[in-house]
Amino acid sequence: MTDPATDVFVAHRNLLFTVAYEMLGSAADAEDVLQETWLRWVEVDLAQVRDERAYLVRITTRQALNRLRTMKRRKEAYVGPWLPEPLLTAPDVAENVELAESVSMALMLVLETLSPTERAVFVLREVFELGYDEIADAVGKTPAAVRQIAHRARRHVDARRPRETVSASRAREVLASFQHALEGRDLQGLLDLLAPDVVLMSDGGGVKQAALRPITGAGKIVRFIGGGIGRTEQALTAAPTVVNGNPGLVLRLDGELDGVMAVRVEGGRITGLYYVRNPEKLTRVEAETTLTLR
Template identity: 60%
Template structure:
């Protein structure tokens, strides 16, 4: 049945759409559109359903990405990807964990839609240039050139990070304790000198509209937020986008989500999402899958 084939490959299709769009909501819309197209096809006439579905989802995601690009340029404050709650096993796949991390998703935002599609399909999912050419309607030679350009761009801007693990969760736990107790020196020791704090409120709730850079300024910011909200907020440690994270709940409602980028034992980035439009889907654990392909290796 057509539904069975779509359900079987849904984790892979969602992962591709999410990495191309940076939004779980947009990815779900793409999957819905793709399913409608798939349900209109006689599955007995399709020799390779997975390849066919990947092609459909890629084309729909490309169309969707081109449509939302303009809206993101008008976004109030800093735009961050819509966070997705991931299972612990995502962190066991280093390529997948890095590809859905906040830092990588922000780098992917700097690519044009075609470059993003080519990079995601080739370097993350391991599809050949020929397979990608068939998916996006370009020649194989053109795809090869786009892949080289996109890879060079991404590698020049990627930030090293350590995926969610017992060690990184312990660092986050120490950070949360230091902010709650006001232990400034412990906090400073946990933050890298060039740490960056990014906040996404979407213009709908209070959030810093510009990046906060440097250990001193970030420490002051997080201590100030903690003092203002500690009495009414409960904190939970979780995993989002393959990264250690913390959920801040007020009266039982998710009010703030922070994902932590950690490298060499120090926090190098904090990604705080407060935009309620992005938080209301953040409770669901998303199964992610790369489909068994081997990624490209330099």
């Protein structure tokens, strides 16, 4: 037998995790936020709650905002580029265009450029379609202020988000060619797949070797990749998977997990490569994480 509070929380858990993850970019921190939400939820008098989903989202948002502000200090001390923690997601997430875009590495990195309150407002309004009054309760602002913040955040994100989206099937085709070229150490093949202004970001967190700054330009990136795979005689395999709702690769050296690569595809070419090697961020790539917008 379970109590009503537990039943309600479990029913909305995947939604609450998705909210927290989109605000934080960290599955580990999102899980901590859910634990904090649960501790507060069990103290609530359910008889006084009109909308359980909205109430839980409000608690989660407040806890995530608190966590965002403490994470800022960690990111400032982070070695090299900070990338969101990659999630292995079910293939059907890739078919949900709205959800797949909202958790894509490309958009998650754009959200990193917002202030904590702007990010919360954007996520709740643009992704989860909450009303301004509900968001105001969650972030401690007036509905009028939330409207202004939402407008400012939307304009900021629209100016930086990918210029176009391609179908999941087209992205898989491009990634399959990239996988073949990578495993075959075919540098010309890699070059042919990259847009001239492609950007590579690699996250080693100071634990694994990675570029300390983003690398821009197809030629530079191919030389960087060639230098990396040229220094090792280990067998390199790249298995296709779904990372954050989008086609990605799990890379292994002699069968040992080396990292997870997500890509951004525009116009039939790769415009963004995001490679996470930090072992602390690779705990969610062995089993699927369930995400939902509802």
